[in-house]
Amino acid sequence: MNNFEFCNPTRIVFGRGTEARVGAETAVxxxxxxxxxxxxxxxxxxxxxxxxxxxxxxxxxxxELGGVKPNPRLSLVHEGVRLCKEKGLGLVLAVxxxxxIDSAKAIAMGAVIDHDVWxxxxxxxxxxxxxxxxxxxxxPAAGSESSTGTVITREEGLLKRAVNSxxxxxxxxxxxxxxxxxxxxxxVGCGAADIMAHLMERYFTTVRHVExxxxxxxxxxxxIAHKAVEVLASPRDYDAWAEFMxxxxxxxxxxxxxxxxxxxxxxxxxxxxxxxxxxxHGAGLAVVFPAWMKxxxxxxxxxxxxxxxxxxxxxxxxxxxxxxxxxxxRRLEAWYHAIGLGTRLADxxxxxxxxxxxxxxxxxGDRRTVGNFVKLDSKAVxxxxxxxx
Amino acid sequence: MNNFEFCNPTRIVFGRGTEARVGAETAVxxxxxxxxxxxxxxxxxxxxxxxxxxxxxxxxxxxELGGVKPNPRLSLVHEGVRLCKEKGLGLVLAVxxxxxIDSAKAIAMGAVIDHDVWxxxxxxxxxxxxxxxxxxxxxPAAGSESSTGTVITREEGLLKRAVNSxxxxxxxxxxxxxxxxxxxxxxVGCGAADIMAHLMERYFTTVRHVExxxxxxxxxxxxIAHKAVEVLASPRDYDAWAEFMxxxxxxxxxxxxxxxxxxxxxxxxxxxxxxxxxxxHGAGLAVVFPAWMKxxxxxxxxxxxxxxxxxxxxxxxxxxxxxxxxxxxRRLEAWYHAIGLGTRLADxxxxxxxxxxxxxxxxxGDRRTVGNFVKLDSKAVxxxxxxxx
Numbered sequence: 001m002n003n004f005e006f007c008n009p010t011r012i013v014f015g016r017g018t019e020a021r022v023g024a025e026t027a028v029x030x031x032x033x034x035x036x037x038x039x040x041x042x043x044x045x046x047x048x049x050x051x052x053x054x055x056x057x058x059x060x061x062x063x064e065l066g067g068v069k070p071n072p073r074l075s076l077v078h079e080g081v082r083l084c085k086e087k088g089l090g091l092v093l094a095v096x097x098x099x100x101i102d103s104a105k106a107i108a109m110g111a112v113i114d115h116d117v118w119x120x121x122x123x124x125x126x127x128x129x130x131x132x133x134x135x136x137x138x139x140p141a142a143g144s145e146s147s148t149g150t151v152i153t154r155e156e157g158l159l160k161r162a163v164n165s166x167x168x169x170x171x172x173x174x175x176x177x178x179x180x181x182x183x184x185x186x187x188v189g190c191g192a193a194d195i196m197a198h199l200m201e202r203y204f205t206t207v208r209h210v211e212x213x214x215x216x217x218x219x220x221x222x223x224i225a226h227k228a229v230e231v232l233a234s235p236r237d238y239d240a241w242a243e244f245m246x247x248x249x250x251x252x253x254x255x256x257x258x259x260x261x262x263x264x265x266x267x268x269x270x271x272x273x274x275x276x277x278x279x280x281h282g283a284g285l286a287v288v289f290p291a292w293m294k295x296x297x298x299x300x301x302x303x304x305x306x307x308x309x310x311x312x313x314x315x316x317x318x319x320x321x322x323x324x325x326x327x328x329x330r331r332l333e334a335w336y337h338a339i340g341l342g343t344r345l346a347d348x349x350x351x352x353x354x355x356x357x358x359x360x361x362x363x364x365g366d367r368r369t370v371g372n373f374v375k376l377d378s379k380a381v382x383x384x385x386x387x388x389x
Numbered sequence: 390m391n392n393f394e395f396c397n398p399t400r401i402v403f404g405r406g407t408e409a410r411v412g413a414e415t416a417v418x419x420x421x422x423x424x425x426x427x428x429x430x431x432x433x434x435x436x437x438x439x440x441x442x443x444x445x446x447x448x449x450x451x452x453e454l455g456g457v458k459p460n461p462r463l464s465l466v467h468e469g470v471r472l473c474k475e476k477g478l479g480l481v482l483a484v485x486x487x488x489x490i491d492s493a494k495a496i497a498m499g500a501v502i503d504h505d506v507w508x509x510x511x512x513x514x515x516x517x518x519x520x521x522x523x524x525x526x527x528x529p530a531a532g533s534e535s536s537t538g539t540v541i542t543r544e545e546g547l548l549k550r551a552v553n554s555x556x557x558x559x560x561x562x563x564x565x566x567x568x569x570x571x572x573x574x575x576x577v578g579c580g581a582a583d584i585m586a587h588l589m590e591r592y593f594t595t596v597r598h599v600e601x602x603x604x605x606x607x608x609x610x611x612x613i614a615h616k617a618v619e620v621l622a623s624p625r626d627y628d629a630w631a632e633f634m635x636x637x638x639x640x641x642x643x644x645x646x647x648x649x650x651x652x653x654x655x656x657x658x659x660x661x662x663x664x665x666x667x668x669x670h671g672a673g674l675a676v677v678f679p680a681w682m683k684x685x686x687x688x689x690x691x692x693x694x695x696x697x698x699x700x701x702x703x704x705x706x707x708x709x710x711x712x713x714x715x716x717x718x719r720r721l722e723a724w725y726h727a728i729g730l731g732t733r734l735a736d737x738x739x740x741x742x743x744x745x746x747x748x749x750x751x752x753x754g755d756r757r758t759v760g761n762f763v764k765l766d767s768k769a770v771x772x773x774x775x776x777x778x
Contacts (some may be wrong), residue, residue, distance in 0.1 A: 001631040003404025008397070014648070015392025209628035212612040212636045219604035226600070239598035242390040246647065247601045255644070258635065259403070 001209050001259035008253050010146040011172040014246065016238070018176045019136050022051050022093070023058030025172040029132045030090025034083055035062040036104045037095045038069070042138065045182060051095055051136060063087050068096065071274055071281070072103040074118055074154045080107035081117060084131065091171075094135045098142020098194075098281075101135050105150035105168045108133050121152055121161035130167040136174045139183060140245040141191030141282065143198055143252020145173035153275055159361075160275035175249065177241035185232055189339040190282025192228035195248040196221060196335075197270075197285040202262040203307060204296070204373040210260045217256050218310045223247040225311065228339050265371025266292045269381055272358040279348050286341040287348060291387035293329045296374045301325050345388050355385040390598050390648035397642050399535040400561040403635065405627070407565045408525050411440050411482070412447030414561040418521045419479030423472055424451040425493045426484045427458070431527065434571060440484055440525060452476050457485065460663055460670070461492040463507055463543045469496035470506060473520065480560075483524045487531020487583075487670075490524050494539035494557045497522045510541055510550035519554070524562040529569060529634040530580030530671065532587055532641025534562035542664055548750075549664035564638065566630035574621055578728040579671025581617035584637040585610060585724075586659075586674040591651040592696060593685070593762040599649045606645050607699045612636040614700065617728050654760025655681045658770055661747040668737050675730040676737060680776035682718045685763045690714050734777050744774040 013021050026033060035051070042048045055062055065080050083089065084107060092111075094104035108131040110117030120127055137145045144150070148168050153160045180188075203217045227244040230237060250256065269292070270284040297304045305321035308314040308328020317323040333343045342348065359382035362370060369375040376384070402410050415422060424440070431437045444451055454469050472478065473496060481500075483493035497520040499506030509516055526534045533539070537557050542549045569577075592606045616633040619626060639645065658681070659673040686693045694710035697703040697717020701724075706712040722732045731737065748771035751759060758764040765773070 001404075001628060001635070003407065005400065005402050007400035011394065011396035012647075013394050015390075018392065209632065211615070212609070212632045212639075215608035215612060216605060216639075219608045220601070223601040223604060239390060242648070243598065243601045246390070250601075250605075250644075255639075258401075259631070 002207055002261065004258045006254060006258050007166070008146060008169060008255065009171075010169045010253070012146065012175060012249065013172060014175045016176060016178055018174050019047065019050050019179070020054050022134070022136055022174055023054035023056070023060055025174065026055060026060050026091060026093060026134055027058040029134070029171055031059060032061045032087065032089050033063075033091040033093050034080060034089045034104075034107065035064050035093050035095065036068065036080060036100055036107065037066045038097070038100050039066070041182075042095055045179075047095065047136070047138070047179060062093070063089060068100045068103045070099050071153045071160065071278060072099040072106075074152055077103055077106040077110060077117060077152060080104075081110035084111035089131070091132045091134060094133060095138070097137070097139030098144040101133070101137075101142070101144035101170070102150040102152060104133050104135070105130070105144070106152050107131075108168070109163070118152075118154060120163045121154075127163070127165050127167055130165070132171045133168070134172045135170050137245070138179045139187065139191055140180060140248035141194045143195065143249060145170060145175065146249050146253040148254065151271070158275045160271040173249075175245055177238055177245045180231070180241050180245065181236050183235075185340055186280075188228070188232055189341050190280045191248070192224060192244075192339050193282035193286045193336060193341055195224050195251045197266060197282075197289060198252040199224070199256070200289060201264050201267060202257040202260065204263045204303065205260045206300075206373055207260040213256055213258060213260055214306070218307070220247050220251050220256065221311045224251070225335055232339060261372050263371050263373040265374070265376050268362055268370040269358075269384060272362045273348075273350070275361075276354060276358055277348065277350055279350070283341055283348060286336040286343055287345055287388045288384065290329055290333050290343050291384045293332075294387050295380065295384050297322070297325050297329070299374050304328060345385070352389055355382055358385060391596055391650065393647045395643060395647050396555070397535060397558060397644065398560075399558045399642070401535065401564060401638065402561060403564045405565060405567055407563050408436065408439055408568070409443050411523070411525055411563055412443035412445070412449055414563065415444060415449050415480060415482060415523055416447040418523070418560055420448060421450045421476065421478050422452075422480040422482050423469060423478045423496065424453050424482050424484065425457065425469060425489055425496065426455045427486070427489050428455070430571070431484055434568075436484065436525070436527070436568060451482070452478060457489045457492045459488050460542045460549065460667060461488040461495075463541055466492055466495040466499060466506060466541060469493075470499035473500035478520070480521045480523060483522060484527070486526070486528030487533040490522070490526075490531070490533035490559070491539040491541060493522050493524070494519070494533070495541050495552075496520075497557070498552070507541075507543060509552045510543075516552070516554050516556055519556045521560045522557070524559050526562060526564050526634070527568045528572060528576065528580055529637035530583045532584070532638060534559060534564065535638050535642040537643065540660070547664045549660040562638075564634055566627055566634045569620070569630050569634065570625050572624075574729055575669075577617070577621055578730050579669045580637070581613060581633075581728050582671035582675045582725065582730055584613050584640045586655060586671075586678060587641040588613070588645070589678060590653050590656060591646040591649065593652045593692065594649045595689075595762060596649040602645055602647060602649055603695070607696070609636050609640055609645065610700045613640070614724055621728060650761050652760045652762035654763070654765050657751055657759040658747075658773060661751045662737075662739070664750075665743060665747055666737065666739055668739070672730055672737060675725040675732055676734055676777050677773065679718055679722050679732050680773045682721075683776050684769065684773050686711070686714050686718070688763050693717060734774070741778055744771055747774060
């Protein structure tokens with residue numbers, strides 16, 4: 001196990017009706033906030049009105065900024081930064097899923113600096129401060145409600161880049177599983193794939209003696225594997241959603257990689273897919289991850305066999321761990337299909353014509369490798385994309 | 390799953406050599422602190438000198454208060470409170486195990502009030518503030534390094550009582566598994582039994598739809614079951630200690646009971662044992678818990694069978710869950726024996742003469758029941774003690 005530091009200060013308020021608490025939680029930090037959200041679904045569901053009523057009840061003023069799209073855009077972040085500065089706003093309240101929260105985190109960083117917040121996404125400097133962020137989560141998926149990360153896409157060149165900073169842990173996150181009842185099935189499937197990916201990225205590591213976090217990760221993967229299927233079959237099953245939502249948060253709050261180093265190549269490779277083709281992140285991951293596994297499994301068949309046995313209940317072939325491992329990958333693919341996702345580029349209507357371009361962008365034109373479990377250069381990245389054709 | 394709130398702000402600094410960080414972590418909060426510890430072992434090991442050097446290096450002054458004993462006493466807490474007030478100390482730094490940390494938390498509460506801190510332990514009022522507490526953990530066991538709890542024994546009447554408050558989460562805890570290398574085997578066994586008890590108290594619940602936290606608890610129980618045996622066999626095995634220590638912290642940091650209600654009757658019953666007889670807490674738990682299980686198993690054999698199957702690898706008897714459950718209890722007893730603990734009152738040299746007295750004290754003279762999984766009155770508590778004879 002590696003040395004580590006861990007401190008996740010996000011206050012989780014979890015359960016039925018908890019959005020009524022948003023005013024009180026917000027007022028602890030600021031009396032004038034940016035209310036940031038996506039499209040019209042939070043209006044038609046009545047959530048918007050409930051949030052606004054709670055803010056008003058707590059004496060919190062707000063300025064609205066809607067319109068966040070999946071793969072959230074830098075231009076809207078700039079708009080939010082401008083509003084925060086002009087109006088002297090003290091907190092960014094994200095009501096929505098991972099895209100809204102990631103956009104809110106970007107605005108929170110941008111609001112306290114004089115240069116373009118995109119600099120941080122390019123790796124130029126690190127944030128030294130940020131406005132506090134609060135969230136009301138509507139889509140269990142990205143884990144951004146209790147994570148240090150934000151991923152933003154710059155329209156120019158469709159460049160998708162991430163920032164991680166302890167400053168970006170939301171101060172509070174309100175998680176009401178009922179808010180997920182009305183999600184479209186495709187979005188549920190994408191969310192499940194994203195959560196599973198967060199767990200698998202952490203699971204496949206070269207760090208030894210990580211039995212405890214292995215087991216915690218397996219416990220969470222099993223939960224997501226079961227509950228994703230249940231909530232798709234019964235979209236109003238509160239209990240199944242509650243397990244799914246809480247597991248989705250824990251999957252990405254940094255507890256499960258204490259003492260180990262995750263891989264993250266599949267996320268990097270998917271960012272190019274969704275940057276270039278604007279596909280849903282989870283749908284892209286369901287295509288990239290099995291292909292990545294087929295390429296990398298031979299480097300540590302035992303780890304893949306353990307995963308196949310413990311998460312997917314594959315009978316162990318004690319003589320040939322590769323057999324167990326391959327059956328695990330097959331069951332992962334079957335699970336993606338069961339939750340309504342394809343596992344091939346063709347399922348996303350993506351051909352072979354831009355694989356080279358994506359492989360080059362993913363590795364910054366061959367100036368870096370991606371992944372830690374196995375380090376992939378642009379040639380290896382291209383092989384993964386080819387395995388996904 | 391129940392609604393819940395969760396926010397554990399303790400900063401964990403984990404790994405080899407991390408005690409060198411204590412000065413810097415302390416200086417964030419205070420420049421003049423109470424250095425609180427137990428006996429001579431931290432002096433003979435050199436830890437005391439390393440901690441003091443780190444404090445001095447960070448410009449932190451300290452006042453010493455050693456002498457904390459297992460089942461920490463109120464009189465020393467009073468002494469610590471007096472020192473904090475007289476010298477204007479701003480943080481209580483606990484260097485030791487759970488007893489030292491619990492004592493530090495009591496001092497931290499007492500230092501900011503005018504009345505006796507014992508009032509809180511009697512349930513009279515709740516703490517509204519406390520000095521910050523920091524820890525350097527030397528004994529993985531109580532989980533106090535990242536918990537809200539403190540248990541203190543008042544010498545008069547040997548009354549052992551607990552306080553829980555979010556104010557008592559330590560601000561930081563430094564966890565270096567190397568510091569556990571020199572623990573006596575009996576203390577290691579007691580620590581393992583305490584950690585396992587924290588997990589079992591949470592596991593046995595009447596709340597339904599808690600599959601996720603069930604699995605996290607099982608993952609942690611399996612880790613402790615394996616690693617306790619390994620560290621006893623190889624006391625200088627850093628990797629085994631690291632898993633054991635981190636699992637011991639997670640076992641009691643409140644993550645694993647999110648959305649569920651634990652039982653805690655066994656802890657209450659053990660507190661009477663160790664209050665009256667001054668036995669080690671873990672040794673007492675190894676006696677009380679199997680007896681409690683024998684009494685309560687028939688109320689939910691399925692939960693016991695799941696535990697037996699998933700934690701102890703018992704073959705499932707699908708027709709008769711009681712058979713599976715009983716074999717799980719038997720394996721738990723065998724595990725206690727394997728880590729050097731007895732499972733009978735006689736092993737602690739305790740007879741039958743004071744069972745009534747303990748049962749009455751445990752239930753405040755029959756004015757309350759203990760436990761949530763099954764509510765036990767004084768008669769039922771007495772039956773548990775009898776099953777442990």
